[in-house]
Amino acid sequence: MLKICYFSLALLCSFFSFSQNSFSVSGKLLDESLKLPLESATIYFSRVSDSTVVDYTISDKNGNFNFKLKGINYPVFLKISYNGYKEYKKQFETLSKDHDLGNLYLEENVSSLNEVVVQSEIPPIVIKTDTLEFNASSFKVTPDANVEALLKQLPGVEIDEEGKITVNGKEVNNILVNGKPFFGKDGKIATQNLPAEIIDKVQVTDTKTKEEELSGTAASENASTINLTIQEDKNKGMFGKATVGTGSDKRYESGLLFNYFKDTQKISILGSSNNINSIGFSMDEIFDNMGGGRNSSIWVNDNGSFGINGMQFGGNTGITKSNMIGVNFSDEWMNKKIDPNGSYYFTNAITENKNRTSRTNLLPTGNTSTNSESDSKTDVTGNAINLDFEIKIDSTTTLYVTPAFSKNKSINKFTSNATSLDESNNLLNENNSSNVKEDESIKFENSLYLYKKFQKKGRGISLSFRNQNTKNDTDLNTLTNTIFYQSGNPNDNRNQNRFDIDKQDTYSTKIGYTEPISDSLSLLFETSFETVKLYNSTNTFDFDSFTNEYSQFNDILSNNIDSRNNTFNTSVGIQLKTSKLRGSIRLGTDFLNYNNQSNYLGVKTEVKNNYMYPSLNGYLSYKLGKSKSFYSYYSYEATLPSARQLLPFEDLSNPLNTVIGNAFLKPSENYNIYINYNNYDYATRSGFYSYFGGSLNKNQIVSSTVYDNDFKANTTYQNIDQTYNFYTGFNLNKSYKKEKRTIKYGLGIGMNYNLNQGLTNAALYEARGIQLNPRASFSYSIEDLITISPTYKYSYNTTSFKNYVIDNSNNYRHIFKIEATTYWPKNIVLGNDFGYTYNSNIADGFQKDFYLWNASLGYNFFKDQLLAKVKVYDLLNQNVNATRTITPTAITDTENTVLQQYVMFSLTYKLEKFGGKDKKKTHFMMD
DSSP, rough: HHHHHHHHHHHHHHHHHTTTSEEEEEEEEEETTTTBBBBTTTEEEEEEETTOEEEEEOOTTTSSEEEEEOOBBOEEEEEEEOOOOOOEEEEEBOOOOOEEEEEEOBBBBBOOOOOOOHHHHOSSSEEEEEEEEGGGGOOOOOOOOOOOHHHHHHTTTTEEETTOEEETTEEEEEOOOOOOOSOOOOHHHHHHHSGGGGGEEEEEOOOOHHHHHHHOOOOOOSSEEEEEEEEEGGGGGEEEEEEEEEEEGEEEEEEEEEEEEEEEEEEEEEEEEEEOOOOOOOTTTTTGGGGGGGGGGGGOOOTSEEEEESSSTTOOOOEEEEEEEEEEEEOOOOTTTTTEEEEEEEEEEEEEEEEEEEEEEOOTTOEEOOOEEEEEEEEEEEEEEEEEEEEEEETTTEEOOOOOOOEEEEEEEEEEEEEEOTTTTOOEEEEEEEEEEEEEEEEEEEEEEEEEEOOSSSSSEEEEEEEEEEEEEEEEEEEEEEEOOOOOOEEEEEEEEEEEEEEEEEEEEEEEEESSSSSSSEEEEEEEEEEEEEEEEEEEEEEETTEEEEEEEEEEEEEEEEEEEEEEEEEEEEEESSSSSEEEEEEEEEEEEEEEEEEEEEEEEEEEEEEEEEEEEEEEEEOOOOOOOOEEEEEEEOOOOOOHHHOOOEEETTTTTTEEOOOOOOOEEEEEEEEEEEEETTTTTTEEEEEEEEEEEEEEEEEEEOOOOTTEEEEEEEEEEEEEEEEEEEEEEEEETTTTEEEEEEEEEEEEEEEEEEEETTTEEEEEEEEEEEEEEEEEEETTTEEEEEEEEEEEEEEEEEESSSSEEEEEEEEEEEEEEEEOSTEEEEEEEEEEEEESSOTTTSEEEEEEEEEEEEETTTTTTTEEEEEEOOTTTTOEEEEEEETTTTEEEEEEOOOOEEEEEEEEEEEEETEEEEEEEBBOOOO
């Protein structure tokens, strides 16, 4: 305890020292000829000796800047960089007192053919019209850090514990390397595995669709794209890592990443094999593949369900042994007229799980309970190929083609037993089952987009075509015994083979035309058509004890469904784009029709209908300044019911639940609205982000279930009048950096209010819920020495019911996490990841609180060519998986198999060879 007090005191003193013994350097930037202020210029101090960036800031809208510094006793340059202007430079031998530099005038950079161009030093950050650019070398990271560690150092960039990246409040949904995808556009492979030391620039832009990119129109989505550019001298060569490890309890892990770069050509190979629930691929500098079993795998569902466990795959249950290999390729062909990119993946995952579930069923006629236990083993093998080609037919015409193919096969073995009891603990029913299911699915999809520019700026025509064809074959062998105790219904015993064929073919085409009215205003015309054809065939065969084969056709459990949905839309819109304002609104009409047919017991049933609904969507984005923006979005759409929801035939495949469709269902209507405001001030390194949104649903389709005396269910579907969900919240963050010390903190809160309606035993109920989720984060680091990052989240949920068996339910949850990494002594890295969670919602008999502490110790040796590492998962040996799910019809408590405590020893080999220079490092993993 005394050590903790000393440490806390030292940390507090260090924090206050930021504001003590400091002085300021201020000034104002003006255009030399016009005498107008220059906003968003980069002003920074760098060492004269080695050009290391000491501190930087950004000028405000009035051209003012202000540094808060501690004493600098070595020569530094004050440098000012602004796009289109010559660099300003002033040298200080030392800095120990306030300096008001007054007005500083920048000269416009007007070059001529005879002028000698002098390459100036790259500033740490450059704010352009549509791009935010960071100079990676200006932000210090450890020698073996990955790109994710680099991103965490950039102002305005936040990465949460689930790996979601935001820049100035906008979510990053696309990450590129040299302008191209790297094993998919989500970019996690790139950020978690590429070394930070090869990155030249991190460029942030608004995410655009391919149509927006080719036509040059503004981005309509409120999201960002990060492009990582490789240093020029690193763009020719190869680099990679190979890791092997073995541990206690027969745990193992291995990983491989190899990259070959040659100008525009890039080839990457990655592979992984482990049995520690890491389905993805990560070579984190501290924990490596332990990402599948760390505190980041805390998850919360929208319905309030909650769990903690050691994986992020297969529904967060069980222990998974996985193998994966992938290849990525990109290049430029025919003088950059063809831009290819592609990847191939092979994956295999075997998951084993034991489950124990206790469910209280909330019914107007009285509560019942269901208890069950199950064992499962699932073996999934997959192959996937993804390609995209951008073909420049001529200077005005571009064709973009993206074919993709995947094939997956899974084998699932499942055994379970379950009992249901009434309020007096008398048996209602009992079910035992043993199933073996084999699935094989094939999917092919492709999209073609053709865009043609005309001579008049802004005028263009586009044509797109998309298809998606899927087929899934299922072979289910099931042996079930169901006993009914109270109603007198006959018992249901099955020994069957069931064969299912599911096919879906989707084809859509769209033609668009843009006609500019002025430089900032355009008219949009668009016509689209989509057809979706579905086919489902179920054939069930009972076991014949005389022939010892599954040869008796069971027509009661067999059926065929054919369905076709068509949507034709025509719309007209207006698009606006100025230096500060951009937006569009589209108005149109959807013509919807469906034709669904079923064949059951020799009876053919047909349900068809036609509808006409308006379509509306639009967005508005306004830049209030270089760092301030406002965004809003609105949409309305109608969605058709599915064939199974409509066709009125009995589905008896589940002995405890008979399902029948409702031919009188109406399409559901959905209204959406979203508004946000964000502001990140680079001068003070502080950000604020707020948002509000919601959805209103009319004629929402819900299931309606009625139970008999044996608690056997009969389910159909109904339209509900209306439901809605509204949410709001804000986030703020701030960082301080003085020499080698950095402090960051963030605060935020989210609130959700919703109204849900449903039917239980044919009685309509209402549920109104409120969720509050405040959170706080803090980070303190000393360069090359230590990083400490605690976070805290609190979640409160309350739901009130109307016309229901209970009036109200409440629960809360505390989640605390702290990560600490030290880089001292030299060549030694110690990482600790500790988390604590308390959930009031867990039932008696299940553990309400939970600790998870993981640790890693690494040692670089042999001139940093080798990294030896030992990791301990769940130091306290407390890992559990207890979840509670509350819905309007049930309260469910569940336990699943979790990864237990283990120790892993590893060794890593690192290879780097750039521009003819050979540099080797190593990371192997051994027990």
